[in-house]
Amino acid sequence: MDTSPPDVKKFVVGPIETNCYVVSDAASGEACLIDPGGDPGPIKDYLRRNNLDLKFIINTHGHGDHIAANGRFGVPIYIHRLDAEFLTDTKLNLSGVFLFGLTSPKASRLLEDGDTIRLGGLELGILHTPGHTPGSVSVRAGGAVFTGDALFAGSVGRTDFDYGDTDALMKSISVKLFSLKDDTKIYPGHGPESTIGEEKRSNPFFR
Numbered sequence: 001m002d003t004s005p006p007d008v009k010k011f012v013v014g015p016i017e018t019n020c021y022v023v024s025d026a027a028s029g030e031a032c033l034i035d036p037g038g039d040p041g042p043i044k045d046y047l048r049r050n051n052l053d054l055k056f057i058i059n060t061h062g063h064g065d066h067i068a069a070n071g072r073f074g075v076p077i078y079i080h081r082l083d084a085e086f087l088t089d090t091k092l093n094l095s096g097v098f099l100f101g102l103t104s105p106k107a108s109r110l111l112e113d114g115d116t117i118r119l120g121g122l123e124l125g126i127l128h129t130p131g132h133t134p135g136s137v138s139v140r141a142g143g144a145v146f147t148g149d150a151l152f153a154g155s156v157g158r159t160d161f162d163y164g165d166t167d168a169l170m171k172s173i174s175v176k177l178f179s180l181k182d183d184t185k186i187y188p189g190h191g192p193e194s195t196i197g198e199e200k201r202s203n204p205f206f207r
Contacts, residue, residue, distance in 0.1 A: 006025065031052040056117075064093045077105060077106070087105070131167075136172070144187060151188060151203075
């Protein structure tokens, strides 16, 4: 896989301050969104100003704060098959508790571990990293990985929901994510960026 970094623009959206990322390929002008959890206006403005051709949305998982604006862009939605029902079930996606009962259009493509998605000249690689939800994925793009709510700078995702699994989450991180190169940049679902090497050295959940 190409290790050159993709073009990334972060938007902090919604009441839980979710990180939404525009990932784009400069050569082709093609772009995708990762986790559009709200506030679509500024994202659409950015796409328009930069003449980017939005191709699809990837949801790292199906919680309401990551899917809230899925239906506002008119493009296909990709999510792991184990989280597909979260898109239309307010109990599963927790929006019935936290975010006023929102739903998303159904997925156009169900992702599996090891899938590769083309975005212009970029290859996006899908890593199934369950634990926070059964169908949580991380998305590799060049020398970066978008970890959703699996791995944060200095922390890890919650597993105290009915379908959470702490052992699965720790295995996802230690086996799937910590096997990436130390200089791989982490773009998490909330909070600041980090690197794989920094989290291996200092994340308190792995000391």
